[in-house]
Amino acid sequence: xxxxxxxxxxxxxxxxxxxxxxxxxxxxxxxxxxxxxxxxxxxxxxxxxxxxxxxxxxxxxxxxxxxxxxxxxxxxxxxxxxxxxxxxxxxxxxxxxxxxxxxxxxxxxxxxxxxxxxxxxxxxxxxxxxxxxxxxxxx
Numbered sequence: 274x275x276x277x278x279x280x281x282x283x284x285x286x287x288x289x290x291x292x293x294x295x296x297x298x299x300x301x302x303x304x305x306x307x308x309x310x311x312x313x314x315x316x317x318x319x320x321x322x323x324x325x326x327x328x329x330x331x332x333x334x335x336x337x338x339x340x341x342x343x344x345x346x347x348x349x350x351x352x353x354x355x356x357x358x359x360x361x362x363x364x365x366x367x368x369x370x371x372x373x374x375x376x377x378x379x380x381x382x383x384x385x386x387x388x389x390x391x392x393x394x395x396x397x398x399x400x401x402x403x404x405x406x407x408x409x410x411x412x
Contacts, residue, residue: 287342290317290410293324301329301340301352301361309358313337314369316407318396325378325393325407327352328369331362338364339373339381343392356385372408375400 293315301310310329316339318325326339338361346353354361365381367373373381375397382394389398397406 288324288345288347290322290324293327293342294410296327296347296352299347299350299352301327301354303358303361304353304355305357306353307358309361310335310338312352314409315342316373317410318407319372319405322410326373326381328367329361336366337369339367340364341382341385341387341393344385360385369409372405375402375404375406378406 296312297314299312300308301312303309310331312327313330314328314337315324316326316328317323324342326341327345328337328339330337340354340356340361344355365377365384367377367381378397379389379394382389387394389395400406
């Protein structure tokens with residue numbers, strides 16, 4: 274008999290804000306294991322404050338792109354993502370100092386092939402057009 278005090282979702286729990294803050298500077302490895310970027314920041318959900326995106330910087334002077342927290346696995350100072358180098362390099366760039374609105378997030382999700390009916394897409398689809406949906410956490 275299972276313990277009723279333990280939620281079934283515990284095994285799929287998303288990392289919390291303090292967990293993700295510790296990822297700053299971690300190497301980001303693409304699906305084949307090669308390093309492609311470094312974690313430079315994060316965006317949290319505007320309503321809940323939960324981490325939604327890591328922001329990764331491609332190279333020393335490269336652009337910054339978002340990757341959904343839900344697609345990340347981390348251990349030993351690295352973050353693994355299920356995309357290859359070209360997918361990450363061609364992802365839409367974001368300004369880490371500017372929040373994302375609903376349409377921008379849906380565009381990024383579409384680029385990565387994540388439907389609006391699951392995960393982050395399902396969280397923001399019902400929000401008003403133009404609404405800020407994620408931004409850097411408060412200091």
